[in-house]
Amino acid sequence: MQFTTKIPVQKSNFPIDYDSKILLLGSCFAENMGGKFQYFKFQATTNPFGIIFNVVSLEKLIRRTVENITFTENDIFFHNELWHCYEVHSELSNPNKEKFLSNLNSILESTHKQISSLTHCIITLGTSWIYRNIKTNEIVANCHKVPQKEFTKELLSINQTEESLQNIVSLIHAVNPNCKFIFTVSPVRHIKDGFAENTLSKSHLIAAIHSVFNQNFSTSLELTTNQNQKNHNLSPITHHPSPITYFPAYEIMMDELRDYRFYAEDMLHPNQTAIDYIWMGFFENYISESVFGLMNDICSIQKGLQHRPFNPNTESHQKFLKNLKRKMTTIEKKLPFISFEN
Known part of the structure; x- marks a missing residue:
């Protein structure tokens, strides 16, 4: 007897292993997934510019990174004793103007270098609701506790979201055509927008992602067909899997874990049990089986490091x-980028 609705997750054509270089971007659920990659010592970076909830702000940061458009004094402002930037999260804000700009541009430079060697880019979208600065008419990634009267609140359309996602893929593929994308929608409910409004927001994200996926799938199918016609079907058929996949984190939370015991105390965020469960769905389908043994060894070491003897x-x-x-020494010699000291 089955007591839950199982969400099917398709096996990835491009599984992740310890040679993979991964960039996770987006909402706070990207942080949850990034924590798992960090625990198992993969080569992964999570939200270098902090948590970003909307896709337009993600596109703006990726464009700035790919085109190496440095931050200047025109991009920052002073508020509540700190220097802020509307394009990044408040965790990067700094009381020192020069240090703030230097740190932003340092992150920009390191991320620029990283994008050229990425194998996987995992993007987790949080909401379709955005805030637009009235003075500049620009969509902001974070309001930094500036009074709400200085912003208008809007809902990104499916087309707007789809356009930004396509631009993100195009920007990164322009410098790294081999990068694979994994899109997902955060299972965190943004109830501050309203219950119906949260559902509407998530539906826009899901519709846009699937539209982008279907377009790229059609392109991959066309490449396969054209190649087969060119070869007159005399050579073995070569399939061109889409570089974009969708991992159903939101659907797993809503259907498989349809119970408040899987939520944190705020009843909005998934608790650790839910995060672990969703990670297992990702792990089983997106991680190469060839590294399962190594991951198990690393997990054993991590548990040993957390052990506190009497x-x-x-x-x-x-x-x-x-x-x-x-x-630890055995693994660090085998994979020099791994360190158990951090």
């Missing part, structure tokens, strides 16, 4: 530490 000076604990250190 009697640390005992011989048995010292033996435990020595064995743990040996395991």
Whole structure:
């Protein structure tokens, strides 16, 4: 007997392994997924410019990064004793103007270099609701507690969202045509916008993502057909899988985990059990089976590092530490980019 509706997740044609270079962008759920990649020591970077909820702001940052458009004094402002930038999250704000600009441009430079070698870009969209600065008419990524009277609130249309997603893919493919994209919608409910409004927002995101996916799937199918016609079907058929896939994190939360016991205390965010469950759906379908054993070894080490003994000076604990250190050294020699000190 089955007590939940299982969401089918398609196996990735481009599975992630320890050679993969991953960039996660978007909402706070991107942070949850990024935490898992960090725990298992993959080569992954999460939200270098902080949490970004809407796709237009993501597109603007990616365009700035790809085209290497540096931040200047015109892009920042002073409010509540801190320097802010409407394009990035408040966690980057700084009381020192020069340090703030230097840090923004340092992140810009490192992300610019990273994009050229990416294998996977995972984008998690949070909401279709955006805030537009009345003075500049620009959509902002974060209001930085500036009075609401300085903004108008709008709902991005499906077409607007779709256009930004296509632009993101095009921008990154212009410098890195081999990058694969995984789109997903955050399972976090933005109830501050309203219950019906949250549903409308998520539906716009899902419709736009699937439209982009279908367009890229059609292009991949056309490439396969043209190649087969060119070869007069004399050579084996070569399929061109779409570089874009959709991982149904939102659907898993809404259907498989349809119970408030899977929510945090605010009843809006998934709790750790839900995050772990959704990660398992991703892990089973997007991670290469060839690294499952290594991930298990790393998990064992991580648990060992978190262990807090009652009697640390005992011989048995010292033996435990020595064995743990040996395991760490073995993996660090095999994969030099891995360090268990961070």
